[in-house]
Amino acid sequence: xxxxxxxxxGGGAAGFFTAINAAENNPxxxxxxxxxxxxxxxxxxxxxxxxxxxxxxxxxxxxxxKRYPRGEKELRGPFHKFMTGDTIAWFEDRGIELKTEEDxxxxxxxxxxxxxxxxxxxxxxxxxxxIQKGHSLKNxxxxxxxxxxxxxxxxxxxxxxxxxxxxxxxxxxxxxNMGHSIVPAVPSLFTFNIEDKRIKGLAGxxxxxxxxxxxxxxxxxxxxxxxxxxxxxxxxxxxxxxGARQLNDLNYNFNIQVNWIPGKTSAEILEELKELKFSLSxxxxxxxxxxxxxxxxxQSMVExxxxxxxxxxxxxxxxxxxxxxxxxxSAEFKVTGKSTFKEEFVTxxxxxxxxxxxxxxxxxxxPGLYFAGEILNIDAITGGFNFQNAWTGGFLAAKAMSSNAxxxx
Numbered sequence: 550x551x552x553x554x555x556x557x558x559g560g561g562a563a564g565f566f567t568a569i570n571a572a573e574n575n576p577x578x579x580x581x582x583x584x585x586x587x588x589x590x591x592x593x594x595x596x597x598x599x600x601x602x603x604x605x606x607x608x609x610x611x612x613x614x615k616r617y618p619r620g621e622k623e624l625r626g627p628f629h630k631f632m633t634g635d636t637i638a639w640f641e642d643r644g645i646e647l648k649t650e651e652d653x654x655x656x657x658x659x660x661x662x663x664x665x666x667x668x669x670x671x672x673x674x675x676x677x678x679x680i681q682k683g684h685s686l687k688n689x690x691x692x693x694x695x696x697x698x699x700x701x702x703x704x705x706x707x708x709x710x711x712x713x714x715x716x717x718x719x720x721x722x723x724x725x726n727m728g729h730s731i732v733p734a735v736p737s738l739f740t741f742n743i744e745d746k747r748i749k750g751l752a753g754x755x756x757x758x759x760x761x762x763x764x765x766x767x768x769x770x771x772x773x774x775x776x777x778x779x780x781x782x783x784x785x786x787x788x789x790x791x792g793a794r795q796l797n798d799l800n801y802n803f804n805i806q807v808n809w810i811p812g813k814t815s816a817e818i819l820e821e822l823k824e825l826k827f828s829l830s831x832x833x834x835x836x837x838x839x840x841x842x843x844x845x846x847x848q849s850m851v852e853x854x855x856x857x858x859x860x861x862x863x864x865x866x867x868x869x870x871x872x873x874x875x876x877x878x879s880a881e882f883k884v885t886g887k888s889t890f891k892e893e894f895v896t897x898x899x900x901x902x903x904x905x906x907x908x909x910x911x912x913x914x915x916p917g918l919y920f921a922g923e924i925l926n927i928d929a930i931t932g933g934f935n936f937q938n939a940w941t942g943g944f945l946a947a948k949a950m951s952s953n954a955x956x957x958x
Contacts, residue, residue: 560584
């Protein structure tokens with residue numbers, strides 16, 4: 550049975566980041582990464598549409614934690630030790646410059662996730678970190694001072710073990726057998742399936758909106774994208790993240806209200822429409838969009854409000870104006886399911902956070918056992934925040950493991 554100082558199960562972002570930092574902190578450590586698949590870093594490859602959304606340009610810990618529906622309280626301390634600025638510096642030290650887009654998302658200057666993958670592989674070679682693929686974890690146990698790890702392809706032992714296996718139900722079950730509590734996983738970051746003639750043929754239209762789910766105390770704002778299957782965009786994805794458990798309980802069948810003119814109420818818009826009735830009295834309602842709305846969307850709302858296609862503003866009666874104001878600010882749509890956001894599948898659920906020491910990301914029950922990434926009940930809205938959680942957890946766990954290894958040797 551091969552023996553290592555540190556074994557990391559999971560060849561994803563958190564696993565590689567941990568291994569590299571541990572090796573740099575304590576050169577000469579014998580470190581092994583075990584990956585169950587044929588390739589490593591597959592989620593890094595597809596993230597951000599293949600560009601890898603490395604992190605987000607938010608540099609205040611108290612603000613950054615607000616992006617985490619689960620993990621907000623627990624990440625406050627860790628973010629004071631390693632967060633966005635540290636991530637940027639870490640990659641810059643390895644020759645990778647990050648750029649910031651208008652919405653705050655940060656990507657490698659190359660706009661290619663391969664840049665990040667190549668960096669990790671290169672660092673592992675430089676630091677003599679061993680990588681073995683095709684190893685699906687079957688079991689692990691503490692025997693005397695060592696963790697004994699059994700996979701479908703071999704057996705290993707190590708004084709310290711990190712699990713960075715993401716939302717893997719098999720690994721969660723093994724941890725449950727060892728006394729850890731697992732919060733059941735439900736999807737997070739998904740789009741809404743909506744069949745409604747009001748948005749049929751409008752795919753590709755995107756605009757800032759406010760979205761709420763009546764009776765569930767859930768609301769969000771931000772860009773909304775009309776798709777062929779319903780609605781997507783940051784505004785919808787944020788809502789899906791914060792409401793992950795509630796929407797799962799509703800079996801993804803619920804109503805949403807959309808305000809296409811954020812910051813305005815139905816009463817305020819009604820007054821503005823009344824003014825337009827006089828100022829644009831001779832103009833046709835449907836031909837000139839108002840409130841900076843896309844023409845196709847405006848025409849759909851006019852039609853939904855039972856306003857005739859050739860009607861002029863002066864022709865509109867009180868009921869038509871009221872109906873149009875409601876359609877603009879509180880249009881209700883029936884959601885009848887969800888779709889995965891691109892290839893990026895994120896779940897809410899995992900190891901109960903009360904059972905983890907967030908100074909080191911070590912198990913409170915089993916010394917020498919560490920966690921990082923989505924194996925924990927931590928998830929974030931879209932925009933690079935899930936990766937930042939992986940970098941922070943990996944960095945602090947690496948610091949603790951390399952320090953422990955030094956004292957053990």
